[in-house]
Amino acid sequence: MAGTIGASEGTVAIVPARYSSTRLPGKPLADIAGIPMIIRVLQGISGSVDRAVAATDDKRIMDTVENAGFEAVYTGEAISGTHRVFDAWKMLGFPGEIIINVQGDEPLVNENWINSLTAIPPEDNQVVTLARETPAELTGSPDSVKVVLNEEHEALYFSRYPIPHGADNLLEHIGIYSFSPESLRNCAAAGNTRLSRAERLEQLAWLERGIRIRVVTGEFYGIGVDTEKDLKRAVEYFST
Numbered sequence: 001m002a003g004t005i006g007a008s009e010g011t012v013a014i015v016p017a018r019y020s021s022t023r024l025p026g027k028p029l030a031d032i033a034g035i036p037m038i039i040r041v042l043q044g045i046s047g048s049v050d051r052a053v054a055a056t057d058d059k060r061i062m063d064t065v066e067n068a069g070f071e072a073v074y075t076g077e078a079i080s081g082t083h084r085v086f087d088a089w090k091m092l093g094f095p096g097e098i099i100i101n102v103q104g105d106e107p108l109v110n111e112n113w114i115n116s117l118t119a120i121p122p123e124d125n126q127v128v129t130l131a132r133e134t135p136a137e138l139t140g141s142p143d144s145v146k147v148v149l150n151e152e153h154e155a156l157y158f159s160r161y162p163i164p165h166g167a168d169n170l171l172e173h174i175g176i177y178s179f180s181p182e183s184l185r186n187c188a189a190a191g192n193t194r195l196s197r198a199e200r201l202e203q204l205a206w207l208e209r210g211i212r213i214r215v216v217t218g219e220f221y222g223i224g225v226d227t228e229k230d231l232k233r234a235v236e237y238f239s240t
Contacts, residue, residue, distance in 0.1 A: 103175030
């Protein structure tokens with residue numbers, strides 16, 4: 001387990017891990033070649049941050065994380081992953097100059113992801129996130145979130161549908177964000193909006209509230225695990 005840091009030092013990564021999932025119940029504990037997915041995620045990030053913590057609503061996840069030597073906090077119910085991260089951050093004593101929200105269903109997260117993200121420290125009304133070229137087989141999948149950027153590499157819009165229409169290459173958003181303490185507070189306070197409810201994407205509410213989202217693009221290979229098919233791909237990756 002990474003060492004505890006002071007209230008204004010370093011980078012803390014918080015992994016929201018909710019037990020319930022409509023398509024893949026108990027997803028954080030899904031076995032990926034002998035290791036639970038939440039542990040794969042924590043292993044992938046722990047060497048690149050000052051503190052790595054799982055934030056969960058379930059004792060089974062708490063026990064799994066702590067038995068593996070990592071840190072976990074119990075947050076109870078939360079309306080979104082970012083609210084769970086915000087609740088955990090407060091419970092931990094407001095640590096970190098940079099707070100990273102790493103989705104618990106990205107078992108291939110690694111040092112390259114973290115370093116690329118933290119290379120651009122978020123401003124007080126800004127979030128930094130990652131994107132990659134959308135694999136051809138996921139172009140039409142609503143599980144693969146697309147993002148459109150302006151010339152400053154800031155997000156204009158996120159959608160579960162292929163955008164922009166007619167483009168040769170679509171950008172796929174990756175579920176990892178870095179916040180400053182102030183931007184985390186602002187995002188947690190953003191609530192839901194018509195667009196965020198329609199697309200089921202909380203980051204649209206941030207955009208509507210005037211929070212800028214800087215997007216770093218690169219070859220960040222990963223497998224976001226949303227379905228049994230995704231889980232099978234992840235197992236095959238770690239078994240080879």
